[in-house]
Amino acid sequence: MKVKYFSQTDTAYIEFTQGKIFETKEINNNIYIDLTESGDIVSMTIEHAKANAKLWEFSYQEMSHQVAI
Helix, strand or coil, X not given: CEEEEECCCCEEEEXXXXXXXXXXXXXXXXXXEEECCCCCEEEEEEECHHHHCCCCCCCXXXXXXXXXX
């Protein structure tokens, strides 16, 4: 996964996987997802990210695949 932030346009681009984009769906006026032909999510674009996604700060935490019992 790659996250890119473009400060000039206040746009966040999140790439989940590399794949051929078949279709882009508009979730709302500022959020778009790119899908493969089979419907898998390739990426997401968030316009006006600071206001719409509260993207004032970004952190990343990888969680273990183990299930707590």
